Amino acid sequence: MPTLNDILIMLPEFYLVGSACVLLLADAFMKPTQRPMLHWLSIAVLLVAIYLLVMGQPPQSVTAFGGMFVRDETSEILKVFALLTTVLVMVYARPYLNDRKLVSGEFYTLMIFAVIGIMLLVSAGNLVTVYLGLELLSLSSYALVALNRDARLPSEAAIKYFVLGALASGMLLYGMSMVYGASGMGGTPSLDLAQLHNVMSYTTSPNLLLFGLIFMIVGIGFKLGAAPFHMWIPDVYQGAPTPVTTFIASGSKLAAFGMAYRLLSSGMGDLSQHWQLMLAVLAVLSLAIGNLVAIVQTNLKRMLAYSTISHMGYLLLGLAAAGPEGYAAAMFYAICYALMGVAAFGVMLALSRAGFECEEISDLKGLNQKSPWMAFLMLLAMFSLAGVPPLFGFWAKVLVLEAAIHANMLWLAIVGIVFAIIGLYYYLHVIKVMYFDKPVEGSVLQAQQDKPLRVVLSLNALSLLVLGLYWGPLLAWCRHAFGL
Amino acid sequence: MFNHLLSLLIWLPVAGAIPVLLAGSTRPNLARWLALLVAVLTFAVSLFLLVQYHPDAGGMQLTENYLWIASWGVHYSLAADGISVALILMTTFVGILVIAGAWEVIQDKPHQYMAAMLMLEGLLIGVFCATDALLFYALFEAILIPMFILIGIWGGPRRVYATLKFFIYTFFGSVFMLIALLYLYQKAHTFDLATLAALPLTLQEQTWIFFAFLIAFAIKVPMVPVHTWLPDAHVEAPTGGSVVLAAVMLKVGTYGMLRFILPIVPDAGAHFAWLIIAMSLIAIVYIGYVALVQEDMKKLVAYSSVAHMGFVTLGIFIAFLLVRESGNTDMALLGMQGAMVQMISHGFVSGAMFTCIGVMYDRLHTRQIKDYGGVINVMPWFGFFYVLFAMANCGLPGTSGFVGEFMVILASFAANPWIALFAAFTLIIGAAYTLWLVKRVLWGDITNPHVAEMKEINGRETFVLVSFAAAVLALGIWPQPLVHLMDSSVSQLVQQLAIHKI
Numbered sequence: 008m009p010t011l012n013d014i015l016i017m018l019p020e021f022y023l024v025g026s027a028c029v030l031l032l033a034d035a036f037m038k039p040t041q042r043p044m045l046h047w048l049s050i051a052v053l054l055v056a057i058y059l060l061v062m063g064q065p066p067q068s069v070t071a072f073g074g075m076f077v078r079d080e081t082s083e084i085l086k087v088f089a090l091l092t093t094v095l096v097m098v099y100a101r102p103y104l105n106d107r108k109l110v111s112g113e114f115y116t117l118m119i120f121a122v123i124g125i126m127l128l129v130s131a132g133n134l135v136t137v138y139l140g141l142e143l144l145s146l147s148s149y150a151l152v153a154l155n156r157d158a159r160l161p162s163e164a165a166i167k168y169f170v171l172g173a174l175a176s177g178m179l180l181y182g183m184s185m186v187y188g189a190s191g192m193g194g195t196p197s198l199d200l201a202q203l204h205n206v207m208s209y210t211t212s213p214n215l216l217l218f219g220l221i222f223m224i225v226g227i228g229f230k231l232g233a234a235p236f237h238m239w240i241p242d243v244y245q246g247a248p249t250p251v252t253t254f255i256a257s258g259s260k261l262a263a264f265g266m267a268y269r270l271l272s273s274g275m276g277d278l279s280q281h282w283q284l285m286l287a288v289l290a291v292l293s294l295a296i297g298n299l300v301a302i303v304q305t306n307l308k309r310m311l312a313y314s315t316i317s318h319m320g321y322l323l324l325g326l327a328a329a330g331p332e333g334y335a336a337a338m339f340y341a342i343c344y345a346l347m348g349v350a351a352f353g354v355m356l357a358l359s360r361a362g363f364e365c366e367e368i369s370d371l372k373g374l375n376q377k378s379p380w381m382a383f384l385m386l387l388a389m390f391s392l393a394g395v396p397p398l399f400g401f402w403a404k405v406l407v408l409e410a411a412i413h414a415n416m417l418w419l420a421i422v423g424i425v426f427a428i429i430g431l432y433y434y435l436h437v438i439k440v441m442y443f444d445k446p447v448e449g450s451v452l453q454a455q456q457d458k459p460l461r462v463v464l465s466l467n468a469l470s471l472l473v474l475g476l477y478w479g480p481l482l483a484w485c486r487h488a489f490g491l
Numbered sequence: 492m493f494n495h496l497l498s499l500l501i502w503l504p505v506a507g508a509i510p511v512l513l514a515g516s517t518r519p520n521l522a523r524w525l526a527l528l529v530a531v532l533t534f535a536v537s538l539f540l541l542v543q544y545h546p547d548a549g550g551m552q553l554t555e556n557y558l559w560i561a562s563w564g565v566h567y568s569l570a571a572d573g574i575s576v577a578l579i580l581m582t583t584f585v586g587i588l589v590i591a592g593a594w595e596v597i598q599d600k601p602h603q604y605m606a607a608m609l610m611l612e613g614l615l616i617g618v619f620c621a622t623d624a625l626l627f628y629a630l631f632e633a634i635l636i637p638m639f640i641l642i643g644i645w646g647g648p649r650r651v652y653a654t655l656k657f658f659i660y661t662f663f664g665s666v667f668m669l670i671a672l673l674y675l676y677q678k679a680h681t682f683d684l685a686t687l688a689a690l691p692l693t694l695q696e697q698t699w700i701f702f703a704f705l706i707a708f709a710i711k712v713p714m715v716p717v718h719t720w721l722p723d724a725h726v727e728a729p730t731g732g733s734v735v736l737a738a739v740m741l742k743v744g745t746y747g748m749l750r751f752i753l754p755i756v757p758d759a760g761a762h763f764a765w766l767i768i769a770m771s772l773i774a775i776v777y778i779g780y781v782a783l784v785q786e787d788m789k790k791l792v793a794y795s796s797v798a799h800m801g802f803v804t805l806g807i808f809i810a811f812l813l814v815r816e817s818g819n820t821d822m823a824l825l826g827m828q829g830a831m832v833q834m835i836s837h838g839f840v841s842g843a844m845f846t847c848i849g850v851m852y853d854r855l856h857t858r859q860i861k862d863y864g865g866v867i868n869v870m871p872w873f874g875f876f877y878v879l880f881a882m883a884n885c886g887l888p889g890t891s892g893f894v895g896e897f898m899v900i901l902a903s904f905a906a907n908p909w910i911a912l913f914a915a916f917t918l919i920i921g922a923a924y925t926l927w928l929v930k931r932v933l934w935g936d937i938t939n940p941h942v943a944e945m946k947e948i949n950g951r952e953t954f955v956l957v958s959f960a961a962a963v964l965a966l967g968i969w970p971q972p973l974v975h976l977m978d979s980s981v982s983q984l985v986q987q988l989a990i991h992k993i
Binding site for chain 1: 636
C-alpha cells in the first residue's frame, strides 16, 4: 500500500497530473473567448510545480513506492530545467499559435503530460518507471507534432516519429526483458535499477546481459537523437510546428540525458567498461554526421536539427567518461543545450507571423537592419551553440572535453574539438546572413510585438551571456548532485 | 580605483560600448562622441599604469585575484608586468586613433562600429593582463567576435570570405591550445600561469603541448606558413579594423608565446627553437619578396607586417639559442628586448601605414597602386607623413622601426652570423618594397585625373597622423623609457629560459 510519505515525495507529479486534468476539463467548458486564459493558467501551473519541487526538496535522496521512484538532486535539477524550458516554450508559442489558429487546450495539456513523462523518466528507479515515463513523453510528443493535423508536412513528420519511436521503444523493451532475464539466472529476477546494479557479479549468463545492454543503448540513442539513430530528427524538427520543435529540442533532451543516466549509471554501472566504448562510437558518429550534414542545410530548422545531433555527440562525450565528473559535465551540457535551443527557436518564433514561417536561413537576410535586437539575440544563441567564449556553450564544451580527458580518452576530446571547428562554419553562416547580407527587396521581416515574448526571449538569450560569465554556481549544483 | 586599475581598463570600454549602442542609428553623432569619450577616458586611466607600475621592482604587479569558478579553481586574476603595461598603453592609444579615424568615414551604422571597436579594445586589454590560463583563453577567443563583425559589416567586396576565413582559421589554431590547457589542468589542478610554469613535464609532454600552443599563437602572429588569412583579412577589413588587427591583435600571438611557451614548455621551446627561427627567417626574406610584387597597397603592408613580426619571433627564440647553447644571457636579453621594442614599434608603424592607405582609399576608393601616382602634388602634408612612416617601415635610424630590428640582428649575430645575415636582408628588401611603393604612389606625374581632385588631409586626419608620427619618432629617438619599462620583466623571462623542467 502506498503510504502518505510516498505521495508526498511524488507531490509535484501528482499535482501536475491533477492540474492537467483540470485544464482539460476547463478547456471543454470554457467559452471560446475565455480560451486565451488557458495559456496563462498553464504557465502558472508549471511555475507552481517548480515552486513545489524546490521547496519540497528532500535533504538527501529518497525513494517512493518501493524504489520505483527516486527523488534525488539529479532528478530535481533536470525537472526544474525541464519545467522552466517548457514555460519558455509556452510563452514563445502564444503569438505563433494565435496567428495560425492553433490555440487549443490540447496543446497545453499535452505539453504538461509530456513534462510529467519527463519527470517520471528522470526519477525512475525501476525499468518499468523508465518505460512508463518514456511512453508518456513520447505519445504526447507524437500528438504534439501532429497538432496542425490538416497540414501535410506535420502529419508526415508525426507518422515518421511515431513509427521510428515505436520501433525504438520496442528495442528498449526487448533489451529490458533480456536484462530482466539475466538477473533471474543465478538470483531473483528484478526490474529494480538499484538491484540490477550488481547483476554482473552473480548472473550465470553475462552475454544475455550484454545483449540487453546493447538494445537498451539503441533506445537511449534514439531518444537522444545520436547517430546512427538520428534519422527521425531532421524530418520531425522541420515538420513539427516550431513551438513543438522547440520543446523536443529542449525539455526532451534533458529527459534523454536523465534516462541515459538512470539506465546506464544507476542500472548498468558495473558494465561501464562495455558501454563506455559504445557511447564513444555514438559520440564520434553524431559529431561527424551532425556537423558535416548541417553545413549543407538551407532550412534553419533542419540545420538546427543536425546541430542537435552534433550537440548530443558532445553530451555523449561526458556520459562516455562514466564518472561523477562526466555525468556532471553531461548534465551541465544538457541544461546548456536546452537553454540555447530554446533561445534559437524562440527567435524564429518571434520572427514568424501569420502567413509567414521564418524557417529558411535566407529568411533572416539583413535582420540586423530590420530588427537589430532580434539579430543580436540570435547572434548570442549562435555563438553559444558554436562554443565561442565568453558564451555559455563554450564552457559546457570545455567541461565535457575535460571529462573525456579525465577518463583517459584524449583521442575522443580531440575528435570533439576538431568537429567544433567544422561546426563553427554553419553557425557563422547564420550570423553572416543576418549581419552582412542586405535585406531582400520587399522583405517584411519584423519581430512580433508581443511583450511577454520579447521580454522573456531577451532574458533567455542574455542568460547565455550571463551564465557564460558566471557559470560557477550552476556547475557546483550539477557537481553536488553527483556527490562532488 | 588603483586596486582595480586593470579591471577598470578592461570593463570601461566594454561597458562603455553599451551606451554607444543605445545611442542608436538615429543619433550617430552622439554615438561617435560617446565612443571617443570612452576611448579617451580609457587612455587616461591607462596612463595611471605608468604611475602605479614600478619598473625597477619587476615581477607581476597590480595583481587582482578573485575566485571565479570555485569547483574548478578558475580565478579571475589579472596582473601586469612591464611588457603588459607597454602593450596596454599602445592598445588604448591606438583605440583613440581608430575611433577618431572612423569618424565620418563610417556612415553605415556608426554606433555598432564604435561599440564593436570599444568591445575589442577592452577584450584585448584583458588578454594582455590575464594571469589565469582559462581566463586568457576565453578573452583570446572572444576578441574574434567583434573583429568578425567589423570585417563582415564594414569590409570590402570580399568581406564575407575574408572574415569567415579569419574566424575559422584562428579558431582552428586555438582549440588545440584548449586541449593542452585541459591536459595541464589534469596534472596541476589549476589554471594559474605561475603554477603551470613550475609544473615539471617530460620532454614528450612538453613537445605535444609546445606544438598545441605554437599552432594557436603562430596563426595569430602570423608566421609562415599559416599567414594566409592575414592578407585577406587586411585587404577586406575597414581601415580601423586593419589598424587594430595589425597594431594590436598580431601582438596577442607573440605575447602568448611569452606567457605560455616560454615558462610552461621551455625545454621543448629550446629543442624546437631552430624551427621557429627558420620560420621567422622565411617570413623575413620570402615574405619580403612576396610583398615586393603586390599590386594592392593594403596587401603589401599586410605582407610587410608578416615580415616584421618575423623579427619578433626571431628575437624571442634566438634568446633560447643564446641562453641554452652558449649561456650568453646578455645577448639573449638584447634579442628579447629587441623583440619587445619591435612589437610596440610595429604597432605604431603598421597602424600608421594602414591609416595612410585608409586616407587615400576614402578619396579614391581604390587600393590598387597603379591607380595612384603623383599624390604628393595634391596632398603635400599627407605625403610628408606617408614618407615618414614608410621610412619607419624600412627601419631608418631615428624611427622606431630601426631600434628593434637592430637589437634583434645584433643578438642573432652573437648566436650565428648566418642567421644575422638573413635577418639583415630585411633592410634591403624592406627598403625596396616600401620605397618602390612610395615612388609609385606619391612621386611622379599625375596620370589618373581623379588623383588631381584629391583633397588635402583635414584636421581630424592630421590629428591621427601626427599622433602616430609622434609615437614613431619618440620611440626612434629616445627608446630608453620603453626599454626601461620592460627591462626587469624581460630579464626575468630570460632567466626563466635557463630553467630546465624535465
